[in-house]
Amino acid sequence: MNLVELNCDGFRSLSGLCFKPAPGVNIIRGHNAQGKTSLLEALLFAATSKSHRTSQETDLVQHGAREFHVAARVQRSDREVAIEVNWWQGVKRVRVNGLALSRVSDLLGKINVVFFSQEDVGLVRGSAAQRRRFLDMELSQLMPGYLHALQQYRQVVRQRNELLRGGRRPDPDLLGAWDEQLGTHGSVLMEERRRFVESLAGPAQEAYGQVAQGERLQVAYRPDLRDGVPFTEVLAASRDSDIRQGMTTRGPHRDDLEFLVDGEPARHFASQGQQRTAVLALKLAELELVRDRAGEYPILMLDDVLSELDTKRSRRLFSVVRCGAQCLMTTTDLGSQDALFGAECVYFLIRNGQLVRQ
Ligand SMILES: Nc1ncnc2c1ncn2[C@@H]1O[C@H](COP(=O)(O)OP(=O)(O)O)[C@@H](O)[C@H]1O
Ligand SMILES: [Mg+2]
Numbered sequence: 249m250n251l252v253e254l255n256c257d258g259f260r261s262l263s264g265l266c267f268k269p270a271p272g273v274n275i276i277r278g279h280n281a282q283g284k285t286s287l288l289e290a291l292l293f294a295a296t297s298k299s300h301r302t303s304q305e306t307d308l309v310q311h312g313a314r315e316f317h318v319a320a321r322v323q324r325s326d327r328e329v330a331i332e333v334n335w336w337q338g339v340k341r342v343r344v345n346g347l348a349l350s351r352v353s354d355l356l357g358k359i360n361v362v363f364f365s366q367e368d369v370g371l372v373r374g375s376a377a378q379r380r381r382f383l384d385m386e387l388s389q390l391m392p393g394y395l396h397a398l399q400q401y402r403q404v405v406r407q408r409n410e411l412l413r414g415g416r417r418p419d420p421d422l423l424g425a426w427d428e429q430l431g432t433h434g435s436v437l438m439e440e441r442r443r444f445v446e447s448l449a450g451p452a453q454e455a456y457g458q459v460a461q462g463e464r465l466q467v468a469y470r471p472d473l474r475d476g477v478p479f480t481e482v483l484a485a486s487r488d489s490d491i492r493q494g495m496t497t498r499g500p501h502r503d504d505l506e507f508l509v510d511g512e513p514a515r516h517f518a519s520q521g522q523q524r525t526a527v528l529a530l531k532l533a534e535l536e537l538v539r540d541r542a543g544e545y546p547i548l549m550l551d552d553v554l555s556e557l558d559t560k561r562s563r564r565l566f567s568v569v570r571c572g573a574q575c576l577m578t579t580t581d582l583g584s585q586d587a588l589f590g591a592e593c594v595y596f597l598i599r600n601g602q603l604v605r606q
Pocket of ligand 2: 281284285286551552
């Protein structure tokens with residue numbers, strides 16, 4: 249699928265911005281703080297109603313303004329999808345092809361994007377919570393039903409924890425009822441996560457090998473429940489300790505994802521460059537996975553990806569992104585890398601939030 253047009257008004261530093269990328273590789277050049285990341289963030293927001301930089305939507309509205317508008321027109325293989333997000337004083341309204349969405353979660357999957365940003369290196373280096381957020385975000389876009397199971401699961405964990413913290417010894421029947429529900433929704437999460445990571449692992453290894461020749465990446469799902477014991481039995485066995493600690497100590501809300509480079513945990517042993525390449529490989533693998541599931545490539549956004557890759561890795565990355573997906577790539581380099589990018593790329597320059605095609 250290809251982004252045909254993106255309009256942003258009052259979104260961060262961008263006003264009256266109209267971006268019309270070409271199919272294939274688009275390079276958005278600009279010095280620091282000119283609006284490159286904001287432009288990609290706006291498309292991410294139209295696709296998912298989320299930002300990768302903040303969970304506070306008030307950060308997105310231009311300082312001093314009360315509203316912002318983002319509109320994206322995307323050509324899919326069989327239809328056109330137009331998404332409009334209008335945000336006014338904390339109230340968000342989303343329209344798809346002119347029709348108002350009653351639930352924002354219905355937006356997911358209308359257009360598919362894969363986004364690589366500076367912050368993503370935290371996927372390897374950061375907390376397990378960050379890796380679960382990645383799994384949840386991607387699966388919510390890809391698998392119908394996942395988001396529902398996740399929301400139900402979280403709600404039951406909250407209610408079960410309240411019961412555990414209630415002071416008196418909790419009613420075992422009530423706890424049993426919550427355990428049943430955790431079992432139902434939790435097994436959906438675990439099964440989908442396992443399948444997702446399994447199908448991502450091979451392509452991630454391949455992409456990593458293409459960019460960093462001679463090194464090997466492994467990605468593995470590390471569920472909290474590993475030994476095949478049914479979830480409800482694990483909950484029953486940990487009930488006493490759950491009551492003592494006042495929280496649900498076992499389950500997919502404790503899952504993790506592991507990255508190994510040449511057999512060693514990348515979190516502790518890999519260099520910054522290797523960690524970034526590992527995350528990049530994961531995103532490139534996702535590109536293939538989304539294509540398999542959605543029947544066409546998603547839009548690939550690479551924010552400042554070249555800043556920490558050496559020329560050799562950058563060149564190899566370029567041969568990988570020429571797979572046919574539309575790619576929107578930002579860089580602070582204003583010309584010296586032209587030989588690297590090649591003549592088939594389309595260039596844009598952004599200055600003070602104003603974008604021109606070069
Ligand atoms: N809500 C906002 N309103 C106005 N300006 C903002 C807002 N949020 C961020 N900015 C400013 O927008 C500019 C562009 O940021 P960014 O898109 O991150 O630039 P780049 O990626 O090109 O370095 C920065 O100067 C930043 O301070
Ligand atoms: Mg930036």
